[in-house]
Amino acid sequence: MVMIQDPATGEVLVQDRLLSWKGLSFPGGHVDDGESVYGCAVREIREETGLTVSDLKPCGMVHWCNKDTGDRYFVFLYKTQTYSGELIPEMEEGRHRWMSLEELRRGKCSPNFAQYLVMFFDETYSEAFCAWRENEPWELLFKGA
Numbered sequence: 001m002v003m004i005q006d007p008a009t010g011e012v013l014v015q016d017r018l019l020s021w022k023g024l025s026f027p028g029g030h031v032d033d034g035e036s037v038y039g040c041a042v043r044e045i046r047e048e049t050g051l052t053v054s055d056l057k058p059c060g061m062v063h064w065c066n067k068d069t070g071d072r073y074f075v076f077l078y079k080t081q082t083y084s085g086e087l088i089p090e091m092e093e094g095r096h097r098w099m100s101l102e103e104l105r106r107g108k109c110s111p112n113f114a115q116y117l118v119m120f121f122d123e124t125y126s127e128a129f130c131a132w133r134e135n136e137p138w139e140l141l142f143k144g145a
Helices: 037-049 101-106 113-121
Strands: 002-004 012-017 023-025 052-054 057-066 072-080 082-084 094-099 125-132 141-144
Touching: 002 012, 002 037, 012 037, 012 101, 023 113, 037 052, 037 072, 057 113, 072 113, 094 101, 101 113, 113 125
Parallel strands: 002 072, 057 125
Antiparallel strands: 012 023, 012 094, 052 082, 057 072, 125 141
């Protein structure tokens, strides 16, 4: 997941997701076989938004573990203000638009996304972790850098 911030306006590029988890989020995607996490972030942003990003700064990761199956899921978080290209306003995954951080915080975010925002702006945390079970509430635990 990559937060792209316009250095001139401070606005961030948001994807209003239409598939799977619905709501506002930053764009991202899944790592392909033989691909690095960083390379995946660059590729997914280009495919989903039409923008070419560089100078990605790591912001940490979100890690879930299913208590019953042991399955694990990782989301690596990056941010950048370095991008070029022409924004594709809408793709199958969702619509893209620039928003102020206030608008984003007040908007209808995808599940748990509002909790992740602290990791993009506060260098205190390097990991958010959640051990979960179906039909139980989730509690993200933030770990220090």
